[in-house]
Amino acid sequence: MWIDRVIELKPRERLVAIKNVSLAEEHLHDHFAADVERGLGAAPVMPGSLMLEGMAQTGGVLVGHAENFAYNVVLAKINRAEISKDATAGDTLRYTAVIERMDAIGATVKGTIHRLRHASVHAAKSSGAAVTDEGWEQIGSVEMMFSHLDNNMGGGGQAGRDYPARNFVFGESFKTLLKSSGY
Amino acid sequence: MTRDEILGKVRTVLVDALAVDEDEVTPGASLVRDLGAESIDFLDIVFKLEQVFGFKIQQGELFPENVAQDPKYVQNGKVTPDGVAALKARLPHVDFSAWEKDPSLGKVAELFTVGTLVNFVEKKLGR
Numbered sequence: 153m154w155i156d157r158v159i160e161l162k163p164r165e166r167l168v169a170i171k172n173v174s175l176a177e178e179h180l181h182d183h184f185a186a187d188v189e190r191g192l193g194a195a196p197v198m199p200g201s202l203m204l205e206g207m208a209q210t211g212g213v214l215v216g217h218a219e220n221f222a223y224n225v226v227l228a229k230i231n232r233a234e235i236s237k238d239a240t241a242g243d244t245l246r247y248t249a250v251i252e253r254m255d256a257i258g259a260t261v262k263g264t265i266h267r268l269r270h271a272s273v274h275a276a277k278s279s280g281a282a283v284t285d286e287g288w289e290q291i292g293s294v295e296m297m298f299s300h301l302d303n304n305m306g307g308g309g310q311a312g313r314d315y316p317a318r319n320f321v322f323g324e325s326f327k328t329l330l331k332s333s334g335y
Numbered sequence: 336m337t338r339d340e341i342l343g344k345v346r347t348v349l350v351d352a353l354a355v356d357e358d359e360v361t362p363g364a365s366l367v368r369d370l371g372a373e374s375i376d377f378l379d380i381v382f383k384l385e386q387v388f389g390f391k392i393q394q395g396e397l398f399p400e401n402v403a404q405d406p407k408y409v410q411n412g413k414v415t416p417d418g419v420a421a422l423k424a425r426l427p428h429v430d431f432s433a434w435e436k437d438p439s440l441g442k443v444a445e446l447f448t449v450g451t452l453v454n455f456v457e458k459k460l461g462r
Contacts, residue, residue, distance in 0.1 A: 228375035231352070253382050256394060258375070260382055299375055 153325050154206040155247060158213070158333035167214035168248045171206050173198050175241040198239040203265055204230065207294045211249035211261040213330070215298045216322050218254060224321040228258060228299040235292040237267060244268040246288060258299040265292035341456045345449060348383040352376055362450035370449075384452070390459055397455055398447065399426060403440060414438040428454035 160168035173180075180196035208227045216225045239245055246266040253260045266288045273287035301321075346360040353370050366372040372380070381392050394400060399422055402408045408418030419435055422443075429446055 229379060231379070253385075257378050260379070297375055297379055299378070 153209070153329060154202055155209050155329065158330060158335055161217070161335050164218045164251060166248065166250045167210055168246060169210045171245040171247065173239050173241055173243045173245065180241055196241050200235045203235055203239065203245065203292060204233055204294060206245065207247050207263040207265060208296060210247040211263055211296050212298060213326060214249045214251060215254065215259045215261065221319060221322045223303070224301040224319055225298050226301050226321060227296060229297040231295040231297065233294045235265065237291040239267055242270055244270065256300060256303050258297060261296045261298060263294040263296060264290055267291045336460060338453060338457060341453050344387050345452045345456065348380060348387055349449065352379045352383055360449055362448065362453065364449050365445050366447045367444045384456065388456055388460065395425065399443060409440050412440050414440055428458055
């Protein structure tokens with residue numbers, strides 16, 4: 153899972169989730185590890201691709217929830233993605249997904265990524281400086297499309313492709329996430 | 336809206352949806368063969384056309400649906416005469432004339448060109 157908790161859910165419209173970036177995540181130790189030969193120190197930065205994954209999970213849960221998880225919802229296309237700043241251990245990311253259009257075939261979702269750099273906010277508050285928007289800063293925007301896979305297999309000359317009857321996209325981890333978030 | 340104006344707007348939609356250059360989007364260009372469209376792109380195109388032209392497109396109205404699965408319409412990879420008739424009735428904006436001499440199911444997607452989309456929008460706005 154690349155989101156920790158759902159903090160807002162307006163069914164069929166909008167879902168907001170947060171992700172705490174932690175040094176306990178092993179990938180941060182390799183991305184990027186120190187390079188002794190070149191004299192470079194370690195730079196633990198969350199890969200942009202994983203931010204996209206978190207954003208896609210946020211959007212996917214929103215689209216899946218709309219039909220009570222009756223369909224397998226898959227990320228089908230990222231039309232546009234822009235990430236302007238890094239996230240590192242100790243930061244919190246906030247993913248906001250908004251459904252722009254949804255029908256039986258799929259949905260388009262607009263996503264925005266905000267970052268809360270606790271260290272900077274703490275430093276600013278300690279020095280008496282003003283903190284705008286409680287310290288949240290937008291660092292990315294993503295346009296995505298999701299497909300209701302169940303309604304798309306068999307069409308367009310793809311007849312005969314089978315897939316499991318159970319919902320293989322929304323497993324226990326997604327249900328646990330929503331439940332533990334109070335939804 | 337003139338046909339050229341429609342083409343201009345359709346071009347904007349396709350440049351955005353398929354990440355192609357403007358000069359690639361000519362009326363004769365096939366969405367799949369020339370512009371590299373994949374299945375989800377067709378949904379994207381439908382959504383974007385709705386936004387740009389302000390009308391609603393029903394499922395199966397622009398691109399064909401529920402033809403491939405029906406044994407009455409498709410046999411051994413070929414669309415049957417019944418199938419051809421159904422496609423023509425459902426999709427009046429598509430030019431089937433060259434294809435229907437050898438109506439292979441696999442080539443249906445290639446029938447959709449930039450011009451097909453312009454025809455569709457023109458008919459839709461004229462209604």
